[in-house]
Amino acid sequence: MVLGPFKGGREGKTAAMVARTPSTFEIRTDLFTVENRKMSDGVQTQQTADFDALAVKNFREYLRIPSVHPNINYDDCIKFLEGQAIGMGLPYKVYHTAATKPVFIMTWEGTEPNAPSVMLNSHMDVVPVFEENWTHKPFGAEMDADGKIYARGAQDMKCVGIQYLETIRRLKTTGIRLKRTIHCIFVPDEEMGGIEGMRRFVKTDFFKSLNVGFALDEGMTSETDEFLLYYGERTVWTVVFRCPGQTGHGSLLLDNTAAEKMRHLLDRIYDFREKEKQKLENNPEMTIGDVTTVNVTIMQGGVQSNVLPAEFVVTMDCRIPVTVDHEKWFETLQRWCKEAGKDVAMENRPLAPLVQPTKLDESNKYWMTFKSTIDKLGLKMTPRIFPGGTDSRYLRQLGIPALGFSPINNTPVLLHDDDEYLNADVFLKGIEIYCKLVSAISNVDSD
Numbered sequence: 001m002v003l004g005p006f007k008g009g010r011e012g013k014t015a016a017m018v019a020r021t022p023s024t025f026e027i028r029t030d031l032f033t034v035e036n037r038k039m040s041d042g043v044q045t046q047q048t049a050d051f052d053a054l055a056v057k058n059f060r061e062y063l064r065i066p067s068v069h070p071n072i073n074y075d076d077c078i079k080f081l082e083g084q085a086i087g088m089g090l091p092y093k094v095y096h097t098a099a100t101k102p103v104f105i106m107t108w109e110g111t112e113p114n115a116p117s118v119m120l121n122s123h124m125d126v127v128p129v130f131e132e133n134w135t136h137k138p139f140g141a142e143m144d145a146d147g148k149i150y151a152r153g154a155q156d157m158k159c160v161g162i163q164y165l166e167t168i169r170r171l172k173t174t175g176i177r178l179k180r181t182i183h184c185i186f187v188p189d190e191e192m193g194g195i196e197g198m199r200r201f202v203k204t205d206f207f208k209s210l211n212v213g214f215a216l217d218e219g220m221t222s223e224t225d226e227f228l229l230y231y232g233e234r235t236v237w238t239v240v241f242r243c244p245g246q247t248g249h250g251s252l253l254l255d256n257t258a259a260e261k262m263r264h265l266l267d268r269i270y271d272f273r274e275k276e277k278q279k280l281e282n283n284p285e286m287t288i289g290d291v292t293t294v295n296v297t298i299m300q301g302g303v304q305s306n307v308l309p310a311e312f313v314v315t316m317d318c319r320i321p322v323t324v325d326h327e328k329w330f331e332t333l334q335r336w337c338k339e340a341g342k343d344v345a346m347e348n349r350p351l352a353p354l355v356q357p358t359k360l361d362e363s364n365k366y367w368m369t370f371k372s373t374i375d376k377l378g379l380k381m382t383p384r385i386f387p388g389g390t391d392s393r394y395l396r397q398l399g400i401p402a403l404g405f406s407p408i409n410n411t412p413v414l415l416h417d418d419d420e421y422l423n424a425d426v427f428l429k430g431i432e433i434y435c436k437l438v439s440a441i442s443n444v445d446s447d
Contacts, residue, residue, distance in 0.1 A: 047173075055166040055431060056149075056424050058084065060141035062158050063151035067124050068139075074102050074188055077124045081106070081186055084165050088172060097188070097200040104186040105210070108168055110179050115446040116213020117181040119400075120438070121391060122161035123190030123197070123218075126153040133418040147424040154422040156415040157218040160406055161186055163427070167434040178442035183210050190391050198391035202398060212400055214366040214441065217392040219406040221413045226380035230404030231367075232357025233386040233393050234289055234319040235326070239333060240347040241265055241314040243301075243340065250306035258301060261341035262312040268336040269294050269316060289385030292329070293319045322385060326354050355393045357385065358401040365444050366401055373440045377433065407433045 065076045078094055085092040085106045092106040104124075110117075129138040129152050136142045136150035143149045153159075164184050171178070189197040201207050222228050243265060245258030276291040294316055301312035320329060330351070337344045360367050360383055374381050386392075392402040407430035414420040 051166070051170055052428055054169075055162065055428060056143075058165065059159065059162045059427060060143070060149060060151075062162055063141040063149070063153055064139055066139045068126050068152060069128055069191060072100075072125055072188070074100070074124055077186070078102050078104055088165075088169055090168070090172075095201070095204070095206050097204070098196045101188045101196045101200075103188065103197070103201050106165075106168075106184040108172065108178075108182045108184075110181040110442065111177045112179045112446055113181050114211075115180050117183055117211050118438070118442050119210070119212045119215040119395075120164040120182060120184045121187065121198075121215055121217045121395075122157050122164060122185070123187050123194075123391065124158075124161070125189055125191050126156070126158070127191050127416050130418065135419055136421075138420075143424065148421040149424055149427070150419060150421040152420055154414075154420045155221050155406070155408060155411070156420070157406065159408070159422050159427055159430070160218055163407070163431050163434050164438075166431045167438050170431070170435055171439055176439070178439060179446070180213070180442045180444065181211075182438070182442055183212065187391060193389065194391045194394060198394045202394045212395070214444075215392065215395050215400055215402040216437075216441075217390055217395075217402055217404050219404040220386070220408075221406065221411050221415065222409040223411065223413060225409055226382050227374075227405070227407060227409050229370075229381050229383045230386040230390075230392075231360055231383055232322050232396070233355065233389055234293075234321050235352050235354055236389050237318040237320060237351050238349075239316045239318055239351075240349065241316065241337065241340075242345055242347060243312045243314065244310060244343050245312075245341075246308065247310045248308045250308060252308075254308065256342065258309050258312045261344050262299075262301075262314060264340040265314060265336060265344065266296065268339065269296060287384055288387040290321055290323070292321060292324055293317075293387075319387065320354075322354065322357050326351075355396045358396060358403060364401055366441055367403070369440050369444050370403060370437060373437050377436060379433070405437075406430075 062077075062080060065080060067074060067077050081104045082092060082094075088106075090106050090108055092104065095103045095105065097103060131138055134150075138150075138152045141149055141151040141154075151158075168182065168184060187194070187197045187201065189195065193199070219228050219230050241262075243258045243261040245261055246254045246256045248254045272292075273294050276293065280286050280288065280291050296314055297317050298315035299312065300315075302309040320326065333346060337346060358364065358367065360371075362368060371381075386404055390404055392404055395402040408422065408426055411423065411426055
């Protein structure tokens with residue numbers, strides 16, 4: 001089932017899938033409207049109601065699993081996902097990238113199993129909560145009278161993981177077969193940078209055996225009626241500056257002190273930061289993903305109040321857009337060090353390389369199918385560069401085209417925030433969108 005066009009709420013038309021052959025189906029949009037999921041005669045279909053009830057039940061059950069950092073035990077997540085796969089009669093595997101880091105893979109084989117597969121990726125982990133700031137239990141998955149489901153992970157990104165599962169369930173129930181094999185994958189530790197999750201997983205022979213040709217991953221919530229589509233990410237650099245200086249008594253006015261050097265360095269950082277802010281404010285077409293952000297996040301140094309420290313250490317979080325030359329940016333940082341004073345330097349640590357974004361042109365047949373599907377549904381969509389980092393970067397590094405898309409609109413952005421929630425109607429509408437997208441992308445012709 002699919003929806004379109006959307007203007008918020010549950011307007012527009014939905015479609016029924018009519019079986020034609022084991023590998024093809026026809027989409028009809030003249031059967032019934034979406035409003036309250038009622039048929040034209042006002043009678044709600046029992047199958048749709050059952051699908052919806054099960055989807056919300058599974059969503060809330062998954063949200064109640066406290067897979068929250070730090071020291072996550074993923075056992076309950078895996079047990080839940082195993083139950084979902086068994087219930088759909090689909091094979092699954094659990095691959096460990098480390099002793100306590102499982103990757104769950106559920107597979108729906110296509111009619112052309114040798115063709116590059118479609119990967120539906122989500123992560124099981126969620127960020128910590130400050131429970132005293134919540135008005136609902138952060139792992140209670142309570143639903144209020146308006147249909148808002150409150151829980152950590154409601155937007156980031158347990159919603160998408162369940163939407164994938166429910167999409168496969170609905171498509172499979174129609175009896176259709178898609179050309180390409182679909183791997184629905186749940187990974188650990190994305191919120192920690194995917195170090196022991198996706199980054200390690202993509203280097204394994206097991207991952208290579210999946211023959212992934214295209215991937216869908218998380219996007220972000222939109223507060224308007226448009227949907228956001230992410231085709232690339234800024235590069236994340238953690239830069240550590242070391243500012244050594246003359247030690248001595250705190251009552252003296254010595255030269256060459258660590259604090260003076262640190263002040264010069266901070267001036268350079270924050271002067272640059274202000275220029276990037278002005279770019280963003282003066283150009284309404286730009287988003288945060290289009291500028292370089294720099295923020296000092298850690299400052300260390302000193303032993304006691306009357307002793308000049310031998311060194312201050314400044315850690316800076318830096319996010320570099322795909323339009324910035326990494327070598328020139330590195331040269332800029334080196335120049336700041338030189339201007340700050342003698343022996344000021346960056347720590348010699350690996351800095352992430354530029355990862356080319358997924359192409360949004362005719363050379364990418366998956367993108368062309370994605371876009372035409374969204375257009376046919378009458379949905380508004382804006383492509384952007386993701387402001388943070390997701391597991392998609394590890395796939396793009398391998399040359400696998402990946403798009404970040406969370407079908408959440410007309411919703412406050414509450415990722416990592418207190419009282420994170422998602423409305424049940426928005427969640428169910430997202431499943432209908434995925435039904436159309438996944439079926440179309442999985443039927444893209446092989447090379």
